Every structure is written in C-alpha cells, then in structure tokens.
Amino acid sequence: MDDTPWMRDILHFALAATPSTLPPWDPSALSITAGRGNLTDPNDPGKDPRFRKLVEAILFGRRFLKTYNIVLLGVLLLFTAWHWGEKLYFRHRTRRIVIQSQTGDEDEAWSSSSSTLEGNVTPPGPDKKCSSDDASATTPLLTARLRPRRSAVWTPYYTAKAVLQYQPPPYPVVNKTLPTNAVSLLVLAWLGIVVFYNLYRMPLNFMYLFVFADRCGIIFISNLPLLYLLAAKNQPIKFLTGLDSFRKRWYEIFLALHIVLQVAGLAFLWFHHHTSRPYVGISLAVFLIDRLVYRLWLKSSTHAATLEVLEDDKTVLLSSNWDVVTRSPALRLLSHNMKHGWSPNEHIFISVPDLSRKHALQSHPFTIFSAAPNTHHMTQDDQGSHAWFTLLIRAQAESGFTKQLLTYARTHSQTRIRLDGPYGSSHALDLLSSSSTAILVAGGSGIAVAYPLLYSLLQPSSDPETALAKSGRKVKLLWITHSPPHRLWIPENKLKELQDWGLEVVIPPPTELAGRPDVRSLVGEWVDAETSGKSGVVVSGPESLVRDARNTCAKKMWQGRDVGVAVEKFGW
Numbered sequence: 001m002d003d004t005p006w007m008r009d010i011l012h013f014a015l016a017a018t019p020s021t022l023p024p025w026d027p028s029a030l031s032i033t034a035g036r037g038n039l040t041d042p043n044d045p046g047k048d049p050r051f052r053k054l055v056e057a058i059l060f061g062r063r064f065l066k067t068y069n070i071v072l073l074g075v076l077l078l079f080t081a082w083h084w085g086e087k088l089y090f091r092h093r094t095r096r097i098v099i100q101s102q103t104g105d106e107d108e109a110w111s112s113s114s115s116t117l118e119g120n121v122t123p124p125g126p127d128k129k130c131s132s133d134d135a136s137a138t139t140p141l142l143t144a145r146l147r148p149r150r151s152a153v154w155t156p157y158y159t160a161k162a163v164l165q166y167q168p169p170p171y172p173v174v175n176k177t178l179p180t181n182a183v184s185l186l187v188l189a190w191l192g193i194v195v196f197y198n199l200y201r202m203p204l205n206f207m208y209l210f211v212f213a214d215r216c217g218i219i220f221i222s223n224l225p226l227l228y229l230l231a232a233k234n235q236p237i238k239f240l241t242g243l244d245s246f247r248k249r250w251y252e253i254f255l256a257l258h259i260v261l262q263v264a265g266l267a268f269l270w271f272h273h274h275t276s277r278p279y280v281g282i283s284l285a286v287f288l289i290d291r292l293v294y295r296l297w298l299k300s301s302t303h304a305a306t307l308e309v310l311e312d313d314k315t316v317l318l319s320s321n322w323d324v325v326t327r328s329p330a331l332r333l334l335s336h337n338m339k340h341g342w343s344p345n346e347h348i349f350i351s352v353p354d355l356s357r358k359h360a361l362q363s364h365p366f367t368i369f370s371a372a373p374n375t376h377h378m379t380q381d382d383q384g385s386h387a388w389f390t391l392l393i394r395a396q397a398e399s400g401f402t403k404q405l406l407t408y409a410r411t412h413s414q415t416r417i418r419l420d421g422p423y424g425s426s427h428a429l430d431l432l433s434s435s436s437t438a439i440l441v442a443g444g445s446g447i448a449v450a451y452p453l454l455y456s457l458l459q460p461s462s463d464p465e466t467a468l469a470k471s472g473r474k475v476k477l478l479w480i481t482h483s484p485p486h487r488l489w490i491p492e493n494k495l496k497e498l499q500d501w502g503l504e505v506v507i508p509p510p511t512e513l514a515g516r517p518d519v520r521s522l523v524g525e526w527v528d529a530e531t532s533g534k535s536g537v538v539v540s541g542p543e544s545l546v547r548d549a550r551n552t553c554a555k556k557m558w559q560g561r562d563v564g565v566a567v568e569k570f571g572w
Helices: 004-016 025-033 049-064 065-104 131-138 151-166 181-199 206-231 236-241 251-272 272-296 329-333 399-410 427-433 444-458 464-471 484-489 492-500 519-529 543-558
Strands: 298-309 316-324 347-351 364-367 387-394 416-425 437-443 473-478 503-506 535-540 563-567
Touching: 004 049, 004 206, 049 206, 049 503, 065 181, 065 206, 065 427, 065 464, 131 298, 151 181, 151 492, 151 543, 181 206, 206 251, 206 272, 251 272, 272 298, 272 543, 316 399, 364 387, 364 444, 387 399, 387 444, 427 437, 427 444, 427 535, 427 563, 437 444, 437 519, 444 473, 444 484, 444 492, 444 535, 492 503, 519 535, 519 543, 535 543, 543 563
Parallel strands: 437 473, 437 535, 473 503, 535 563
Antiparallel strands: 298 316, 298 416, 316 387, 347 364, 347 416
8 A cells, every 4th residue: 555656646747748848856847747736745655766768668669759750750751752762753654655655766656456365274173263363372483583674773773673572372261362462561661660669779678668558548649640631532641652442341331430440549549538639639630631621622523424234234435525614733732622623543432412311421432434534734714624433333242332222223224423533643654654665464344444554555645755654565454354344444446445555455255254364474474575664563453463463573673674563443
C-alpha cells in the first residue's frame, strides 16, 4: 500500500506530460506546479527513485517521438522525388521516341500488322487445369542468366529491379496472395521503424511496462493523420507520390464498419488523453473534408443512364453521355468531377439509388470502360467535347451490389446514377507512352482497363509531335477470355478500328474450351522482340495472370532487358 501514492502520481504525470514538460523536481517547475498536489512536497513519495526513473523515461519518449514525424516527412519526400523523377523519365523517353521517329534511328521499321492467334494453350483436365499456376509456383525466377543487353555497370540495377518486381506464389495452405518483394520490403521496413521507436532505450523490465504502453499509444496517435490521409480518396499524398488503392471484398461491410468504428475511436481517444487531441483533430478534419466537401459535393455528379444485360447473362453494360463542361486550369487542379471529363484508366465510385434506400448511401468502385473524352486542348471558350461513358459490371456473387444491379437491369433499361470521381493515376499510361513497345495483358473484364489505354495510345492525333510518338511505337494486346460471349464485350468494329490504327492483338480461345494460354512465353517473346528500346507492360486480370506476367517481366529484367511493368487491379 505504500507504493500507491507514487504510482498514482506517475499516472497523473503521464496523462499531462508533453515534450516541453519539465520534471517535477526541476527548480523551474516548482513555481509552475505549486498548489497542484504532493509533487512539489520534498517529503512526497513522488521523490521515490522509481518515480524519478519512470518520469525520465516518459519525458524521453515524448521528446524522442517528435522525430517520428520528421522520419515520416523524410519518407514522403523520398517517394515524392521518386514519383516525379519517374514521370520526368517517362517524358524523356517519349521525347526520344519522337526523335527516333524523326531521324529514322530504329533498328527495324514499325509494322502495323494485326492478327488474332490461338497461341499455345494448356488443355483443360484434372491434371493440367491449373498448370499455369503450378508452373509459376515451381519455376525459379533466377534461371540461367543470358547475356545482358546493358553494360556491366547497369547489371546491379537490373538485378535489384528484377528481385523487387518478383511476386512470390501464394501460401501453400491458406492460399493467401503475396505482394511483390518491393511491397513486402516496404511493409517490413515500416514495421521496423515502428518497432524501433517503441523499443529504443526501453529497459526490458516489468516496472517499465507502463512506459512501454505509453510509448505505443503515442506511436498510434502519431500515425492517425497519416492513416486518414492514405484512406482518403482526395488527398495530397496521391498527387505527390502516386499512391492509390480501393477495396473489393465485402465492401459494404468494410465501409460501414470503417466509418462507425473510426468515428467512435476518435471520440474515445479525444477524451482519453488530452495530448492526443491535435492528432485527432487533424484526422477528423481530413475525414470530413474528404467525405463532405469532396466526395459529396465537389467530386459528385448525377446522370441518366441506360442498362443492358449482355449475352453471357452475367454482365451489365451501363452507359451514359453528356457534354463536357470546361474549367479553368486552376479550378481543375483543385477538383473536378465527371462532368468535366476523365483520363484513361481512371475509376469512379457509383451509386444507384433506384436499387433500394440503402444503395443511395453506398458507393462502389469500377474502372471506366470507355475511351476518355479529349479535353487536353479545350479552353473555357470552347463548347467542349461530348463524353460517352460506359461501365462493364460483371456479377461477382450470389448477393451484393453487382448481383442486385444485374437483377434490376433484367427488368429496367434506364436509371439514374450518382458518380463520385474520377480517381486514379496516370502511371500506366505514362509507362506505355514512354515505351517503344507497349504491351497490354488483360484477363476477362480486365479489358476495361486495357481498352481506354489502347484508345489513347493509338488514336490518331493532329499534334505533329504526338503523331510522331505514336507512329514510332508498337502496341500489342493479349486478351484472355473465359467463355465465348465475353469476346463481345468489345464490338467487332471497335476492335477493328484499333487494329487499323496499328494494334497487334492476340485473343486465344476461351479458357473454358481450351485451357489457359502460355502467357509467360508470349509476353517473353514480345519483350525479346524489342531490340533497341524499352518495353512497357500493363497487366490487369486474375491473380494468377498478374503473377505470370509480372514474373516474366522480372525474369527479363534479370537478363538485362529494359522492361517496365504496371499492374492494375483491386487489392495488391
């Protein structure tokens, strides 16, 4: 019982201490703390050596953790420099393509041949049904190295690039998908920073358990603003570094729990510890600005739409159109919604209030299937171009938004939709535009990602420099479908238009009839065919397809090939 007073005092001190707080026994603090209790009394138990040690540990933690925010800022600046350096590099590569087209400095003339091939396929069956996955899981990345195309100076760069790009196979038991080595290392490095700040100069002693818990709590609240910035769709970090993500499974449950629990957590934290209030206030401000100012006001627009159930009876084609409204560059930088157009490969969040009352509050992410309207050369005096907007929505489960929309579309051909967006990154388009050979690999509805990119890459341009860049670039598409009706997702005349503009397309027989094609061999051949420039690969589709294409590119990087790869999909 003799320990109770000083233990109570250390608890009170921890709740009130800030990085600038002086120890209670400091002479400068005596006048400040006079009349606040026993801490200024020379005979108080607060003078117990244990009390002094814990106070010193708490104050050190408060001051030491101020550097955590500096470290976060340094990481942000590093990724910002990397992102914008990459964009400048892509622009430089695009300029090189233009110069090569002007001077004719190409090893071989570009051919605009187009074909539809069967390719090498794996027959379906009990033993070979998943041979593509099995091969990717058992074939090592680092096979016999070929002679690198670059000098030995660049060998470490291509080796590191290949290792970071490689995506390991799923866990054998739980079948959990793993990200690339680069993402895994980033997550581990982040966890390492958190562990370091929790354990640095932290005695492994039972008496310091309270100090350890205190430091963990401070790390948590220090991460709150960053957590809310990363979770918000409208935030400066995406502009600075290109970060972007969205959720797929159980989206409605995730969203509802996310909103309710985060608000409750912020409220409890506000009343729990007064030193956390600045962090809580910043987090709450980010949430309210993102949800109320942007997503429900600036980024929101309402449109009339038509619904069509496609031949496979599992896919809905949602269409709408409107005149694009022009805005000044300053206002467009601040925010723009779908009425002002969108860029290739961007996505939106859609709400269909006619489905039910709850759907008026729900929003779901989808990649925009149609080509982006041409808004790059529009001015405020122009009447603007016309936007033709389509979404390819395939029912994914027995219940949920996509299934309910499919059921609704069978009896209704028209509805009204609310769009929140557009959102997205230009990384995939920048990569392909800066490449001598642009390769797109789409699986199933992943064609919704590929088609707008193809249209942007191949559409004839009246700008001489852009036209030269397009004429000096080879564009190839591998589209893998599951069943014959999926081939009709792109009308024949639209595909023929792309082929007339120079697209080389390979569409193997549907996998339900002929099994999975040999993606690794075909993508590898296309990369090897580029003998003088850079190959850019963008892949969108099932996880096994993504892993095959990514690891093929990683293997080519290991061999010294100049290859860039971007993956467009939900989740990792």
